[in-house]
Amino acid sequence: MLCQICGKKEATVHLTQMLNDAVRKMHLCEQCAEASGIDVNVPASMSNFLLGLGAPKKAKSESVDRVCPQCGMHFSDFKKVSRLGCQNCYAAFADELEPLLNGMQKGMRHVGKKPAHYAGAVNVPPSSASLKKALEEAVASENYEEAARIRDQIHEAENSATGRLSGHGQGSAAAENSVASKKERH
């Protein structure tokens, strides 16, 4: 099978993408896959890819200037102004921000005040780390339905929207955007 991007080389990287609940497969050669920011050596990075959390570390060192699908800020912009563009930048630049937060903060997990609708929840929502792990497991076992459900749960937890003053619908639109933006680079 030939690569779907260049149409020349043999496809050796087989990707499965989920957009909402539709499953979509992609077949790429190693060069085109790498050029798209996909680490060909680490299958677990699939979940990052799906989440829009960005490509794994290897791609970063190859100077991929990631962009936040929500507000259009590039990570290079952030480096210049030291201020993020929107709340979604935290997810979009998660890999880059992690060492930064590690260096400047006491911990990596919020333990302080929560908005009332979080604090009042009977069940403490699972941590996003544990959700991401579950997502990776679901992807590894090719349980895509379950993976899609967990992905939505992660986005819901991160951008829960109610009828109060806020921006326009975030949740699954953000997930769709982030995958879409990855596709644009192909």
Next chain:
Amino acid sequence: MKAVDELVKQPGSWLKVGGNTGIIVSSRVRLARNICGRRFPAWAGEEESVRLLHDLTPVLGRLQACRDPIVLEIGALNRMEKEILIERHLMSRDLAEKGKGSAVVLKHDESVAIMVNEEDHIRMQAMSPGLNLRNLLKQIDAVDSEIESSVEYAFSPQLGYLTACPSNVGTGIRASVMLHLPGLVLMNEINSIIKAVGKMGLAVRGLWGEGTDAAGNMFQLSNQTTLGETEQTIVERLEKIVLEIDEHEKSGRTRLFEQKENQIRDHFGRAVGILTHAHMLNSKETLDMLSALRLGLEMGLGGGWQSAMIDELFLLTQPGHLQKLEGRVIGSEKRDLARARLIRQKLIDGHI
């Protein structure tokens, strides 16, 4: 603007007359918050900022916790008024430089101030004289909860309240305390204290915040980390360190008197002489002399002035306040004349 004229007539929430402040001058707690789904101010552009302010104004304008708050749009303030608000610690210099779409909302007694579209969509603070962090946290927490009942904040269970700068993410809290530390400065111990405090994760700044030096021996101590601990833990640690520094300052003053009594009496006497007789005083010299006067009064070296009046002079001799009292914008030489005149009047009239 009438609202600002009214403010100038009162002593400022961090320098309440009657509150004998001493070494620990004032406390402040601020929270940074953003609205879900809106771009952060610096990335949003004017149109979006104007819309956000428009949406937030009705919410902030009727806060129960602020009882008939004063809403001041930055675009409607002149330079002198902005300067006054900065000098009173009611808004930042960064906010003053913003145009349309930014505002500050104040409680009448200035104990609560909420900046809209500064670095974050909302930055709310509670401020009072003396060491009062726990109460201020309660107070600002109530304001925050009230705003949250009509607004959806940008929040993630993992990272907490999401802020424009990752250095504020999580709790979004910045608790700070202003300290007057002439004893440690004169004993040459201040640098080792600043170093030690830095190692404990606190930042030390001057009287008017980031980038200002410690004129008048005034130092602001604040927490630097916001993620991974509760607001209470952060506030209690700062309080503990502040109390330790308070002890160091007291011991510094005792040793200063034991070791350098003549010098310290001379230091105080010269400050009284200059402040009551100088014809021109610049800002820096004024702060240094007021600091020496304050120290001498607290050490019982003489005087007969109320310390609250000295504190008031720290504020009234700043350029914005001075120009407001003069009723016009004046250049630096005229300001130095006006400053010396004001101090002479206050110290001579206010002498018991």
